[in-house]
Amino acid sequence: MREQDIHNHLKQFILDEFLPDTPPEELEDSTPLRSGGVLDSIATIKVVAHVEQAFNVSLDAHEMGEFDTLAQLVALVMEKHA
Amino acid sequence: MSATLHARFAASVARFPDRLAVSDPATGRRLTYAELDAAARELAAVLIEHGTQPGDRIGVSVPKSIDSVIAILAILRTEAAYVPVDAGSPVARNAFVFQDCQVRYVVAAADTPLATHDGFEIASDLGGSLRLLRVAAGPGTATPGLAYVLYTSGSTGHPKGVMLTHANALSFVDWCAREFATTEHDRFSSHAPFHFDLSILDLYVPLAHGAQIVLLNETLGKSPATLVRALAEERLTCWYSTPSILRLMLEMGGLAAGAFPDLRLLLFAGEVYPVASLNALRRALPGPRYYNLYGPTETNVCTYYRLPDAIEEGRTLPYPIGWCCENDEARVVRADGSRTAVDEEGELLIRGGTVMQGYWNQPDRTQAAFLEDPDGRWYRTGDLVRRLPEDPACYVYVGRRDRMVKRRGYRVELGEIEGAFHRLDGVREAATIALADVEAGVHICLFYSWNPEAGAPPSSLKLRQHAARHLPPYMIPDAFHRVDALPMTSTDKIDYQSLLQLAQAP
Numbered sequence: 001m002r003e004q005d006i007h008n009h010l011k012q013f014i015l016d017e018f019l020p021d022t023p024p025e026e027l028e029d030s031t032p033l034r035s036g037g038v039l040d041s042i043a044t045i046k047v048v049a050h051v052e053q054a055f056n057v058s059l060d061a062h063e064m065g066e067f068d069t070l071a072q073l074v075a076l077v078m079e080k081h082a
Numbered sequence: 083m084s085a086t087l088h089a090r091f092a093a094s095v096a097r098f099p100d101r102l103a104v105s106d107p108a109t110g111r112r113l114t115y116a117e118l119d120a121a122a123r124e125l126a127a128v129l130i131e132h133g134t135q136p137g138d139r140i141g142v143s144v145p146k147s148i149d150s151v152i153a154i155l156a157i158l159r160t161e162a163a164y165v166p167v168d169a170g171s172p173v174a175r176n177a178f179v180f181q182d183c184q185v186r187y188v189v190a191a192a193d194t195p196l197a198t199h200d201g202f203e204i205a206s207d208l209g210g211s212l213r214l215l216r217v218a219a220g221p222g223t224a225t226p227g228l229a230y231v232l233y234t235s236g237s238t239g240h241p242k243g244v245m246l247t248h249a250n251a252l253s254f255v256d257w258c259a260r261e262f263a264t265t266e267h268d269r270f271s272s273h274a275p276f277h278f279d280l281s282i283l284d285l286y287v288p289l290a291h292g293a294q295i296v297l298l299n300e301t302l303g304k305s306p307a308t309l310v311r312a313l314a315e316e317r318l319t320c321w322y323s324t325p326s327i328l329r330l331m332l333e334m335g336g337l338a339a340g341a342f343p344d345l346r347l348l349l350f351a352g353e354v355y356p357v358a359s360l361n362a363l364r365r366a367l368p369g370p371r372y373y374n375l376y377g378p379t380e381t382n383v384c385t386y387y388r389l390p391d392a393i394e395e396g397r398t399l400p401y402p403i404g405w406c407c408e409n410d411e412a413r414v415v416r417a418d419g420s421r422t423a424v425d426e427e428g429e430l431l432i433r434g435g436t437v438m439q440g441y442w443n444q445p446d447r448t449q450a451a452f453l454e455d456p457d458g459r460w461y462r463t464g465d466l467v468r469r470l471p472e473d474p475a476c477y478v479y480v481g482r483r484d485r486m487v488k489r490r491g492y493r494v495e496l497g498e499i500e501g502a503f504h505r506l507d508g509v510r511e512a513a514t515i516a517l518a519d520v521e522a523g524v525h526i527c528l529f530y531s532w533n534p535e536a537g538a539p540p541s542s543l544k545l546r547q548h549a550a551r552h553l554p555p556y557m558i559p560d561a562f563h564r565v566d567a568l569p570m571t572s573t574d575k576i577d578y579q580s581l582l583q584l585a586q587a588p
Contacts, residue, residue: 018542019541019542019543019546020542021541021542022541022542022543023541026541026543026544027543031543035170035550036546036547036550037546037547037548037549037550037551037555037558038543038546038547040555040556040558041303041304041490041555042326042330042490044304045304045305045306045330045334048305049334060305060308061301061302061304061305061307061308062301064301064304064305065300065301065304
C-alpha cells in the first residue's frame with residue numbers, strides 16, 4: 001500500500017470516528033492527537049486496533065505510546081510494512 | 083512505633099530487607115526493601131537539606147515509575163504530605179493544584195512543563211530523571227499528621243483537595259490486611275495512577291507486609307494485551323483496577339487465553355461493573371475471589387461485596403456495593419436526615435477511621451460535606467443507596483444526588499467541564515450532561531451557544547483542543563452540540579432534562 005493511501009485512510013478514519021463536522025484541512029499531519037484532546041486512552045486503543053486490522057500489522061505497547069500525530073502514525077505503519 | 087505509613091514500611095524493611103519491594107516491567111528495574119529504603123532515605127535527606135519541614139506539603143508530578151515510589155516514600159519520611167498530580171494533565175491545572183495546596187516544593191520529572199511556568203522555578207537537580215521545583219505560593223501553614231492530599235474534580239470549575247491522614251490510610255490498609263489476608267508472598271498490581279485513591283491499596287498494603295508492588299505505568303496501561311501478559315509473567319496474586327480496564331483486557335487483550343494460577347484476588351472499584359461483562363470475566367477467570375469495593379476519595383473504600391462463588395446466570399442487576407467495612411459506620415438517610423426503611427432509597431452517610439479531615443482551605447465546603455448529629459460527624463457521600471430486604475446491612479447503589487459522574491473510575495463534576503468552556507471566547511452558554519452508555523459507561527455531551535460576532539463556530543477539533551488545555555483527558559466531552567440558546571426551566575435554570583432528551587433524540 002502506498003504511503004498516500006495509508007495517510008488518506010487513517011485521516012478519514014480519525015475524522016469519521018472522533019471529529020464529526022471538522023473540515024478535513026483542519027486536521028493537519030502535525031496536529032497533536034493525544035496531547036491535543038482528540039484521542040483519549042480508549043480512543044487510542046481503538047485506533048491501534050483499527051490499524052492492526054486494516055493494515056495487518058501488530059504494534060506493541062511501546063510503539064503505541066510513540067505516536068501523537070497523523071504523520072507519526074503513518075510512519076509507524078510504513079515502518080511495519082517495510 | 084508510631085502509626086504512620088512510613089513506619090509500617092520501615093517495619094517491612096527490617097523484617098524482609100532482601101525481598102522485592104517494587105518492580106517495573108516496562109524497564110525491568112526492581113528494588114528490594116533495603117534498596118528502596120536506601121533510595122528513599124537519600125532523597126528525604128535532600129528534601130530536608132532544602133528546608134522541608136514536618137507538616138509541609140510537597141507536590142509530585144512524575145509519571146508512574148520506581149522513581150515516583152521513591153519520591154512518595156521520601157516525602158512521607160520527612161513527615162510532609164505528598165500532593166500527587168497526573169504529570170500528563172494540562173500544566174495550568176497542575177499549577178493550580180500546587181499553588182492552591184501551598185506546597186513548598188514539587189518533585190517533578192526532568193521534562194516537566196511546570197519548570198517554566200509562572201510561580202515555579204528549578205531549585206535543584208535531583209539526579210537521574212527528577213527535578214526539585216520551588217513554588218512561590220508555598221509553603222503555607224503546617225498540617226501535621228496529613229499523609230497526602232488528593233485533588234478531585236470540583237463542581238465550581240476547579241479541583242478540590244481531599245485531606246487524608248496517616249490514621250485514615252492505616253485504617254483502610256489494616257482492614258485490607260484482615261479481609262484479604264495479605265502476606266509477604268503477595269504480588270500486587272499497581273494500575274491506578276498515584277493521584278487516584280485506588281493507589282492507596284496498591285502501594286501501602288504490599289509495603290506494610292513485605293509484599294511486592296508491580297508497577298503498570300501509563301504506557302503499559304494503554305495496551306490490554308500487555309497488561310494480560312504482565313498479569314501472567316509477573317505472577318500477580320492480587321489485581322485491583324476499575325472495571326473499564328478489566329473489560330478491555332477481556333475483550334481486546336485475550337485475557338481468557340492465559341492461565342493465572344497465582345491470581346487469588348480480583349478487586350474492582352470506581353464505577354459500576356455491568357453484570358454481563360463481569361460474568362464473562364468470571365467464566366474466563368474462575369480462580370480468584372472477586373470483590374466489588376466502593377468508596378469516594380473522601381472515605382477511601384468504606385463498603386465491600388464479596389461475590390458469591392457461583393455465577394448467577396441470567397442476573398441483570400449489578401452486584402451490591404455490599405457491607406460497611408468494620409472500621410467505618412454507615413447510615414442511610416432521607417433528605418430531612420431521618421433514617422430510611424429497608425429497601426427505601428436514601429443518601430449514604432459514612433463515619434469512622436477512613437473519613438477525610440476535610441477539603442484543603444475550604445471550610446464552607448467541608449462543613450457542607452458533613453452532617454453533624456448527636457452520634458457524630460457523618461460524611462455525606464452524595465450517593466443514593468438502598469438496603470436489601472434479605473440483608474439490611476447490605477447496600478445497593480442507586481445513583482447520584484448531584485451532578486457528579488464517574489468516568490473510567492474518575493470523578494467528573496459536570497460543572498468543572500462547563501467552567502472550562504466558559505473560558506473559550508465566543509461561548510455564551512455551556513451545559514454538560516452525562517448519558518449512561520452500556521458500552522463506554524458514561525457518554526458526556528457538551529451543549530453550547532455561540533456568539534456569532536466572535537466568528538464562525540469552532541469545529542469539534544477546535545473544541546477538543548481547547549478542552550485539552552484546561553481539563554484532564556478523562557474530562558474531555560465525547561460529543562459537542564451547538565444550540566441557539568440553552569433551554570431554561572420556569573425558574574430560569576438550565577433545563578438539563580430537556581438537554582437529556584435532546585441528546586438521546588435520534
